[in-house]
Amino acid sequence: MAVQQNKKSRSRKGMRRSHDHVAVPAVIYCSCGEPTLPHSVCPNCGAYKGRQVLAKNENE
Amino acid sequence: MRHSNSGRKLSRTPAHRKALLHNLAKALLIHGKIRTTEMKAKELRRVVEPLITLAKRNDLHARRQAYRVLNDHALVKRLFDEIGPVFAGVPGGYTRVLKLAMPRKGDNAPMAIIELSRVAEPAADDKPARGKQTAAPQVAPAGETKGKAADESAPADALEAKPASSGTPKAEKEPGQDESSAA
Numbered sequence: 001m002a003v004q005q006n007k008k009s010r011s012r013k014g015m016r017r018s019h020d021h022v023a024v025p026a027v028i029y030c031s032c033g034e035p036t037l038p039h040s041v042c043p044n045c046g047a048y049k050g051r052q053v054l055a056k057n058e059n060e
Numbered sequence: 061m062r063h064s065n066s067g068r069k070l071s072r073t074p075a076h077r078k079a080l081l082h083n084l085a086k087a088l089l090i091h092g093k094i095r096t097t098e099m100k101a102k103e104l105r106r107v108v109e110p111l112i113t114l115a116k117r118n119d120l121h122a123r124r125q126a127y128r129v130l131n132d133h134a135l136v137k138r139l140f141d142e143i144g145p146v147f148a149g150v151p152g153g154y155t156r157v158l159k160l161a162m163p164r165k166g167d168n169a170p171m172a173i174i175e176l177s178r179v180a181e182p183a184a185d186d187k188p189a190r191g192k193q194t195a196a197p198q199v200a201p202a203g204e205t206k207g208k209a210a211d212e213s214a215p216a217d218a219l220e221a222k223p224a225s226s227g228t229p230k231a232e233k234e235p236g237q238d239e240s241s242a243a
């Protein structure tokens with residue numbers, strides 16, 4: 001089995017992990033003013049493309 | 061090669077997948093609008109839209125083909141007599157998938173609403189107002205006469221439905237659908 005010869009330094013570890021990050025979600029602002037995802041029904045007002053899709057009490 | 065690899069497996073065996081999609085198709089035709097995961101909603105289009113095409117063909121063979129999926133004579137009747145006429149003259153695009161911003165709590169599955177793109181009016185108390193808003197821009201390119209007829213019949217139906225006061229939504233739906241199909 002291949003075994004590493006030297007311990008990776010904190011610096012090397014940090015360099016490797018410098019590209020590990022969570023993707024930033026695309027956020028738009030619904031006409032109701034709340035942030036929401038593009039191309040989706042706004043969870044706050046339940047509207048999409050000017051049409052009321054969900055009743056307000058239906059939202060999660 | 062990805063030849064003949066269309067469609068989603070949905071992590072199910074073929075029989076399980078078929079049963080799932082048939083059940084979802086029944087639910088969509090009964091309720092007109094259902095909430096499910098985005099992938100199931102997108103896959104469901106491949107089942108429901110051909111059913112509506114069958115409903116538009118409206119012959120005995122088509123009814124038997126629809127029964128193979130729905131397995132419910134009452135629902136086949138409703139599909140052919142109520143849902144099919146609504147889509148007369150509509151060249152496809154019978155369903156609409158709307159993605160929901162909030163994923164499902166529990167497994168973080170992206171959720172969506174799938175609905176029939178046209179609804180026989182008027183359905184319920186709050187729907188005529190909502191239906192008119194949507195129907196006007198949609199119907200305009202296809203045929204103006206249909207939209208006008210539906211709008212004119214809406215107040216008359218509301219009056220007719222109230223004296224009957226049966227209370228069931230199905231009974232309220234029927235007069236409107238009869239008129240819209242005649243118009």
